[in-house]
Amino acid sequence: MRRRTLLAGITGAALITATPAHAHSRRVLHVRPGDSLQAAVDAVDGPGRTIVVHPGTYREVVNIPASKGELTLRGATRDPRDAVLVHDNAGGTQKPDGSGTYGTAGSATFTSLAPGLTVRDLTLANDWLRADHPEITGTQAVAAYVTGDRTHFENVRLLAHQDTLFADTTALDAFDRQYFHRCYIEGDVDFVFGRGRAVFDACHFHTLQRDVTFTPKGMVFAPATARANPYGFLALRGRITSGAEDAAYKIARPWVPSYETTAWPSLVVRDTWIGPGIDAVTPYTNMRDAYPWQTMRFREYGNSGPGAVISVPENRPQLTAEEAGAHTRRTYLGDWRPYGRP
Secondary structure (H helix, E strand, O other): OHHHHHHHOOOOOOOOOOOOOEEOOOOEEEEOOOOOHHHHHHHOOOOOOEEEEOOEEEEOOEEEOOOOOOOEEEEOOOOOOOEEEEEOOOOOOEOOOOOOEOHHHHOOOEEEOOOOOEEEOOEEEEOOOHHHOOOOOOOOOOOEEEOOOOEEEEOOEEEOOOOOEEEOOOOOOOOOEEEEEOOEEEEOOOOEEEOOEEEEEOOEEEEOOOOOOOOOOEEEEEEOOOOOOOOOEEEEOOEEEEOOOOOOEEEEOOOOOOOOOOOOOEEEEEOOEEOOOEOOOOOEOOOOOOOOHHHOEEEEEOOEOHHHOOOOHHHOOEOOHHHHOOOOHHHHHOOOOOOOOO
């Protein structure tokens, strides 16, 4: 089972209990097995603080409110496998207080509304499994739900199945920027989704084997970009691999939420190696026929690999070289440059 596989990689790790984190100073707090990461977040008393998470598996839900801006959350080592935050709520899981189900965003193991957040060298996971809960139809199970401008994920592993990463914005009219660098993201259905302006730089996307007889088994991206936002998701210099059979997955489908029917999803995948797990002939599909993918802002440029072969050009809209110049880290992120030099 997925949960056992995930936890087996943490040698000698102890699951947390809800005790306070150890604060060596007001600016740096340390979390060790037996401590609560949420307690450390609650103890943050100003901007520019750092929480260091020591090796271990921390089974809890963590929420960072908007008031905890400019916070850094990092693993104590450079290996993100060493420090794992994991929980197992799904969208259809009943809340303990009987007030209903969690819903998609509420299922998240890790939630941040804070501007200027940096997360690095950690694993964020949701190990809820459909097979263990056939009675639940709301099978979305989010590892991380992030909003807030200037959110930076560096060397982070994001693990789940459906809806792994919810890259969103604080409001329908907000164009919050997010930067993911050297991250590993795995899942099956729409596992990178939302209306955020997000750059995925040198990231590895991995589609999971899924125990269903139909195809597509899932999609990597499901952007829901606001029509007024000139930029949505940009994936560049990365790779897409698969644990499923060839052509079992699509690159993307557009998400036009019922609460924002004016959305105009935007996705550019460029300079990326795409493996055979992606259907090269028809790499895009519809979520709803009322919003066909062909009318969305879906483009590619300079991709390679067996899943990037262009055999039916109308199914793979490409940027021109001139257009590609407008789809870079700098254009998407503007005056915020977490990547250093352009």
